[in-house]
Amino acid sequence: DVTDVAFRRMIAKYSAHTRSDGTxxxxxxxxxxxxxxxGLNSPGREVLKRDLEFxxxxxxxxxxxxxxxPERMEKVAHMVKELGFDGxxxxxxxxxxxxxxxxxxxxxxxxxxIARELIRAxxxxxxxxxxxxxxxxxxxxxxxxxxxxxxxxxxxPEEKPVNALDPGMIxxxxxxxxxxxxxxxxxxxxxxxxxxxHQGETVAFVGPSGA
Numbered sequence: 001d002v003t004d005v006a007f008r009r010m011i012a013k014y015s016a017h018t019r020s021d022g023t024x025x026x027x028x029x030x031x032x033x034x035x036x037x038x039g040l041n042s043p044g045r046e047v048l049k050r051d052l053e054f055x056x057x058x059x060x061x062x063x064x065x066x067x068x069x070p071e072r073m074e075k076v077a078h079m080v081k082e083l084g085f086d087g088x089x090x091x092x093x094x095x096x097x098x099x100x101x102x103x104x105x106x107x108x109x110x111x112x113x114i115a116r117e118l119i120r121a122x123x124x125x126x127x128x129x130x131x132x133x134x135x136x137x138x139x140x141x142x143x144x145x146x147x148x149x150x151x152x153x154x155x156x157p158e159e160k161p162v163n164a165l166d167p168g169m170i171x172x173x174x175x176x177x178x179x180x181x182x183x184x185x186x187x188x189x190x191x192x193x194x195x196x197x198h199q200g201e202t203v204a205f206v207g208p209s210g211a
Contacts, residue, residue, distance in 0.1 A: 002033065003033055005053045005054060008030050012026035012027070012057045014026075026057070028060075029087075030059075030060070030062065032064055034065065034066050034091045035051045036065075036066060036067065037067035038069060038102070040072075040075075041072045052080070054085075059086060061085055061086055062085060062087040062088065063080045063083075063085045063088055064088075064089040064091055065080070065088060065089070065090060065122075066099060066104045067102075068104045068111075070114070073118050077123075077124070077125025077132075078127070080130075081127065081129055086130060087131045088126060088131070089133045089134070090119065090133070090134050090135070092109065092118075092152075093105060093106050093137045109136065109139065109140040110140055112148065115152065116155050120155055
């Protein structure tokens with residue numbers, strides 16, 4: 001684990017600054033490590049719930065979850081809401097083989113219908129009281145942004161959230177302003193999406209233009 005409760009508290013304490021809304025605190029948002037919704041529905045849930053511990057100094061705090069089961073996602077989303085989290089983030093980008101074998105993480109790019117069900121289930125479980133976002137990639141083994149992203153957006157996840165990690169094969173591409181071609185050649189539902197690549201890290205954050 002990296003972003004566990006001890007790490008988040010340390011970051012919140014030593015990076016305190018005045019935010020855009022006038023409050024004083026650490027990062028503008030924090031995420032938990034990704035936690036298995038399947039495990040949180042099992043007899044071992046109490047052990048896993050330690051990964052969902054947080055204090056107010058870490059706010060706003062988002063619980064990141066992974067599963068391929070809409071039913072389990074709905075139950076855990078309700079749990080997360082009751083625990084007082086400020087948001088839910090669904091991991092649809094982890095490339096780890098053990099996660100993919102479960103049909104979760106990046107494997108969801110290959111099953112967009114299940115991905116959409118998971119977003120709906122998270123919203124329903126949280127009773128639409130907290131935002132639901134998605135962490136994903138722009139493709140599984142190739143660039144699929146123009147087909148994959150519209151599938152996610154059909155479920156209208158929270159406006160700022162879809163943060164995307166590009167597939168490993170794209171690491172050899174030199175990213176520059178042409179990366180924004182995604183914005184003009186995409187499907188109509190993606191026209192309001194801007195794409196930013198952090199060079200060297202091959203990380204992209206996808207959200208509404210100007211967000």
